[in-house]
Amino acid sequence: KAGVTQTPRYLIKTRGQQVTLSCSPISGHRSVSWYQQTPGQGLQFLFEYFSETQRNKGNFPGRFSGRQFSNSRSEMNVSTLELGDSALYLCASSLESRVLNTEAFFGQGTRLTVV
Amino acid sequence: AQSVTQPDIHITVSEGASLELRCNYSYGATPYLFWYVQSPGQGLQLLLKYFSGDTLVQGIKGFEAEFKRSQSSFNLRKPSVHWSDAAEYFCAVGARSNFGNEKLTFGTGTRLTIIP
Numbered sequence: 001k002a003g004v005t006q007t008p009r010y011l012i013k014t015r016g017q018q019v020t021l022s023c024s025p026i027s028g029h030r031s032v033s034w035y036q037q038t039p040g041q042g043l044q045f046l047f048e049y050f051s052e053t054q055r056n057k058g059n060f061p062g063r064f065s066g067r068q069f070s071n072s073r074s075e076m077n078v079s080t081l082e083l084g085d086s087a088l089y090l091c092a093s094s095l096e097s098r099v100l101n102t103e104a105f106f107g108q109g110t111r112l113t114v115v
Numbered sequence: 116a117q118s119v120t121q122p123d124i125h126i127t128v129s130e131g132a133s134l135e136l137r138c139n140y141s142y143g144a145t146p147y148l149f150w151y152v153q154s155p156g157q158g159l160q161l162l163l164k165y166f167s168g169d170t171l172v173q174g175i176k177g178f179e180a181e182f183k184r185s186q187s188s189f190n191l192r193k194p195s196v197h198w199s200d201a202a203e204y205f206c207a208v209g210a211r212s213n214f215g216n217e218k219l220t221f222g223t224g225t226r227l228t229i230i231p
């Protein structure tokens with residue numbers, strides 16, 4: 001069974017631009033969560049989508065948004081990029097929106113560099 | 116709000132030696148606790164988790180962790196490390212909000228280096 005797929009793997013953008021990252025969850029999984037990973041900050045929760053609805057949101061500015069499609073694929077968008085947005089963005093999928101009792105499987109991430 | 120502290124940013128251990136990675140959490144209720152491992156260029160993989168029962172939890176790859184409520188700790192251990200254990204390790208606490216939403220809060224990670 002295929003794992004969580006994130007595209008692209010690497011991305012370089014200029015300040016002020018916007019970017020869209022994609023995540024395809026494991027087949028049959030309906031929950032997708034996004035995390036930002038930076039050195040020294042660890043993983044910070046961005047948001048979670050379940051059945052096309054945002055269920056939970058972290059403390060990030062409105063420049064960070066996402067959506068989920070009917071096939072459970074999810075996209076994350078960051079507008080007006082800042083240098084501080086440079087990070088590894090990880091997506092995790094799980095069967096249900098119950099991360100405490102259902103294992104979350106992580107993709108390899110998209111490495112975003114803002115110059 | 117819940118939080119996790121991993122006091123060691125970087126640990127170096129000789130191959131074959133024992134390992135203990137520290138994790139302290141802050142959470143008002145009974146916590147769900149997790150350890151994940153991230154190998155270079157990879158996503159995170161679940162090593163083990165605890166939410167009730169026996170306070171000594173066995174995981175994959177020969178790892179175990181012990182929940183100590185009195186110390187608010189959930190330290191990860193392995194009796195004998197292998198070169199392939201070199202990776203970054205993340206401790207996480209899971210919480211459920213009053214609205215029923217669940218999320219994981221991660222520590223900042225501990226990078227493990229293995230020397231021959």
